[in-house]
Amino acid sequence: MVDKKRTFIQAVAAFLQNAHIAGFFTGRIYDGGGKRICVPGLNCYSCPGALGACPLGSLQNAVSVWKFRFPCYVLGLMMFFGASFGRLICGFLCPFGFLQDMLFAVPAPKKLRTFRGDGYLRYLKYFVLLFMVIILPFAYKYTPFFCKYVCPSGTLSGILLSAADSRLRDIMGWLFTWKVLVLAAIVLASMAISRPFCKYICPLGAFYALFNRVSAVRLNVDREKCVNCGVCAEVCDMAVDPAASPNHTECIRCGKCVKSCPHGAICFTAFSKPVGARGVPEKKV
Amino acid sequence: MKLIKKYFAALLAVCMLSLTACYSNKKDYVRMDDVSSEAAQSSQTDGNFDFTSTGIDGQKVSLKDYSSAKVIMFNIWEPWCRPCRSELPDLQKLYAKYKSEGLMIVGVFSDEDGLTDIIKENDIKYPMIRSCEAFDRFQTGYVPTTFFTDGSGKLLSDEPYVGSKSYEDWESVILSYLK
Amino acid sequence: MKERGRNILTAALMTAAAILAAAGVAMGQQEQVLAKAMRICLECIGIG
Numbered sequence: 428m429v430d431k432k433r434t435f436i437q438a439v440a441a442f443l444q445n446a447h448i449a450g451f452f453t454g455r456i457y458d459g460g461g462k463r464i465c466v467p468g469l470n471c472y473s474c475p476g477a478l479g480a481c482p483l484g485s486l487q488n489a490v491s492v493w494k495f496r497f498p499c500y501v502l503g504l505m506m507f508f509g510a511s512f513g514r515l516i517c518g519f520l521c522p523f524g525f526l527q528d529m530l531f532a533v534p535a536p537k538k539l540r541t542f543r544g545d546g547y548l549r550y551l552k553y554f555v556l557l558f559m560v561i562i563l564p565f566a567y568k569y570t571p572f573f574c575k576y577v578c579p580s581g582t583l584s585g586i587l588l589s590a591a592d593s594r595l596r597d598i599m600g601w602l603f604t605w606k607v608l609v610l611a612a613i614v615l616a617s618m619a620i621s622r623p624f625c626k627y628i629c630p631l632g633a634f635y636a637l638f639n640r641v642s643a644v645r646l647n648v649d650r651e652k653c654v655n656c657g658v659c660a661e662v663c664d665m666a667v668d669p670a671a672s673p674n675h676t677e678c679i680r681c682g683k684c685v686k687s688c689p690h691g692a693i694c695f696t697a698f699s700k701p702v703g704a705r706g707v708p709e710k711k712v
Numbered sequence: 713m714k715l716i717k718k719y720f721a722a723l724l725a726v727c728m729l730s731l732t733a734c735y736s737n738k739k740d741y742v743r744m745d746d747v748s749s750e751a752a753q754s755s756q757t758d759g760n761f762d763f764t765s766t767g768i769d770g771q772k773v774s775l776k777d778y779s780s781a782k783v784i785m786f787n788i789w790e791p792w793c794r795p796c797r798s799e800l801p802d803l804q805k806l807y808a809k810y811k812s813e814g815l816m817i818v819g820v821f822s823d824e825d826g827l828t829d830i831i832k833e834n835d836i837k838y839p840m841i842r843s844c845e846a847f848d849r850f851q852t853g854y855v856p857t858t859f860f861t862d863g864s865g866k867l868l869s870d871e872p873y874v875g876s877k878s879y880e881d882w883e884s885v886i887l888s889y890l891k
Numbered sequence: 892m893k894e895r896g897r898n899i900l901t902a903a904l905m906t907a908a909a910i911l912a913a914a915g916v917a918m919g920q921q922e923q924v925l926a927k928a929m930r931i932c933l934e935c936i937g938i939g
Contacts, residue, residue: 458929471936500918501920569826595938
């Protein structure tokens with residue numbers, strides 16, 4: 428089932444974070460005041476349309492300067508997003524998450540729900556966060572390791588920039604080739620698996636995941652209504668069992684379980700107050 | 713749904729507000745859209761490049777201080793940019809090799825974080841000056857950006873060079889201007 | 892009861908985060924974020 432409301436919100440969020448349309452034609456990024464503010468999702472600041480700064484890139488840069496000062500602003504902002512929404516940001520506001528959702532909607536010969544090693548691979552993103560976003564940039568200075576070597580959002584931005592500015596094409600070397608391969612792998616994987624980047628690689632998702640159990644907006648399962656029918660676990664694209672663990676670190680709060688619960692047992696809550704519609708309630712005989 | 717809508721409305725409002733925060737604050741930095749019109753004006757009145765700025769020690773400096781050079785290579789860089797930093801030792805070597813033939817290299821920076829350390833580390837002998845408005849017309853939005861003039865400020869490069877180059881690549885570029 | 896404790900923790904985290912961010916703004920750290928967009932280091936985005 429296609430959740431049209433959510434897709435609409437995702438599209439609007441992706442557009443708002445990249446509304447500097449002129450940039451796509453001039454090849455020049457927006458450098459106005461908005462770039463002081465970090466957007467909640469993964470959106471490279473060098474995307475020609477980007478109006479805000481990427482929280483991950485800003486964090487790496489802050490940690491990578493010569494005279495280290497604790498990154499109060501960036502970290503405070505990221506913590507605020509996390510404590511407020513947790514991975515709801517992944518499910519509704521992240522443009523790259525939106526891209527993966529659209530790719531997964533493309534018909535493919537095989538759609539994998541899970542595979543051997545999937546459980547272990549989910550921990551990889553925490554190592555990416557720890558090493559490529561924090562430790563390596565801090566140790567080696569002037570190098571945002573995740574942005575430079577991995578980030579597919581940055582690769583997309585590079586492609587869009589070089590499409591409008593030919594000078595960049597002359598400079599592209601092996602590093603960009605590597606990044607394009609990484610992007611291609613993620614794009615292909617996204618057609619077979621739901622949200623592979625979010626599951627295994629995204630350090631921002633890893634960061635927000637830490638807040639999932641305590642965020643202001645979270646999920647609640649009404650134990651009196653839940654009969655453990657297993658429908659919610661079946662529809663979950665992240666292979667979470669919402670009835671067993673409603674605020675699991677892997678839950679991106681897409682709301683599919685909420686909509687599909689035949690007993691209306693799951694709902695979103697804001698500071699424990701129910702918010703939004705529940706699933707289709709079971710027709711009483 | 714109502715409360716979630718309120719949250720999103722609030723988030724949307726924040727995004728809208730950020731859109732309204734469209735002004736340039738720093739004196740050194742000029743908006744890209746403003747640059748083209750200013751550049752057009754300045755190039756109409758005076759084709760030659762000139763500037764007035766300060767060096768690291770605060771001493772006043774302008775183009776006439778380098779008027780004896782045959783070729784001036786302005787290297788716009790930032791101390792926090794790794795490829796800019798890795799270029800510096802090569803530029804110092806090229807400066808040492810070709811200054812007797814009339815080459816002058818001028819490094820142009822905006823941020824001072826880590827600046828003095830790298831200059832000491834690489835024993836940079838060519839001058840480093842602070843960026844000013846006069847350099848805005850050469851800003852490509854990327855660093856390092858390099859352009860060339862002769863001693864009188866006449867532009868030698870058609871377009872600024874974007875990105876860092878190897879020692880050999882810069883050498884052939886410099887030699888093409890020195891001839 | 893458990894939910895109440897969680898909500899208090901949430902509020903505390905949000906407040907601490909807001910204070911942290913405000914402290915960063917007071918130190919002018921948001922200008923550093925902006926500065927990286929004024930002149931992009933190409934290698935940082937994988938080009939060059």
